[in-house]
Each structure stands twice: as C-alpha cells, then as structure tokens.
Amino acid sequence: QQQVKQSPQSLIVQKGGISIINCAYENTAFDYFPWYQQFPGKGPALLIAIRPDVSEKKEGRFTISFNKSAKQFSLHIMDSQPGDSATYFCAATGWTSGSRLTFGEGTQLTVNP
C-alpha cells in the first residue's frame, strides 16, 4: 500500500515538445506529492509539489495534474528543452507514514535538440 508506480521508465522528446510522466499511488492517506529532478552525478532536487486539495499546480513550464479519485498524478513539462534532460522521480508522503517519502521508480527524460 506504500507503493508509488511511475511510468514510463524512459522518455525521448523533441525540443519544444511536451513531456508527460505519470504516477499512481495506493495509500489514500498520502497528502503531499512532490516531483524531484536528478541530474547525473547530483542528488535529487525538489522541482514542484502538490497537495490533494487542488487538481493542478503550475510553476513556469512545469505542471502537476492531480486526480484524487483515480489516485493518479502526472508531471507535464511544456516546451521541453535539452536542459530538462534528467531523471524525474515522483513521490508521495503523509502524516500517517511519518512523512517519509515513497519514491516512484524514476523516468529518464531525454530532450533532443
């Protein structure tokens, strides 16, 4: 029940295109859903996060869409750039899980110039 399933495992997008990464969770007690971005040789860094009281959150070219009833959330990267090439992890947590983050498997995004 603590799992977070992420897809696709890898994604190749042309510059200017839209990148979409999907995640699904099982634990209905989760109440915080962050996305982390990781570049090679670096630690993951918080990119954007959402709480289940809203269905969408946008920060620049990055948007999280949240579907509470389906227990799914997704990351959309508009106007994808080569500099966005990285590994993206969705995660979920909540007070009942001690605020420990449960991470998805990761998506390796490549944006071709």
Added chain:
Amino acid sequence: DAGVIQSPRHEVTEMGQEVTLRCKPISGHNSLFWYRQTMMRGLELLIYFNNNVPIDDSGMPEDRFSAKMPNASFSTLKIQPSEPRDSAVYFCASRPGTASSYNEQFFGPGTRLTVL
C-alpha cells in the same frame, strides 16, 4: 547556504572492510534521512532521524548497517563488513521543521560506494 554536505564523494573499498559515510545537514534543519540508490531498487530510505533521534530504521538492510547522529550538524552511516552488493550511491537529505515546509527534503550530492 552550502546545502547538505557529504563525504567522501567516492569510496572504493574491498569486501570485508568497514566503510563510514558522513553527512552534514543544512543548518537549522531538524530531520535527516539516509537513502540508497541503485538501478535495481531505485531510491530506498534506509533510516531517518528527527532532532538527532532515530525514528524509523526499518529500511536498514541488515545488522551490518548502522547510523548515528551525535549532534544536529553531523551524521554517519557505517557498513561493517562491507559486501559487493552494498555498491550504490548513498544520499543524505535534510528537512526543515517548519510546518509550511515540513515535507521538503534537500538532498546532498551523494557518495558513490564501490565494494570490490
């Protein structure tokens, strides 16, 4: 702000040797997390501390692993004896204690451990 500091950045050791990884969290953060990242299992939480006290160590793989946090500015993860399957990147992360940013974890650059 220097961010989370980890040392060493790379460690190569032989099977059976003791390995100690070190972490300095961001000043003022009151929670600290140790993660392990591998291709097979992704990011796994090993243990986390709140106000220097271990809260959840259920992710520690076995007794060969131990972690300490003697004060708010330092933590260690020790593997004794090390085995080739321990080869991974180990991350330390810290988190502030304010309610508005309770869930934001800040990761260090990681220590790449290779056990031969």
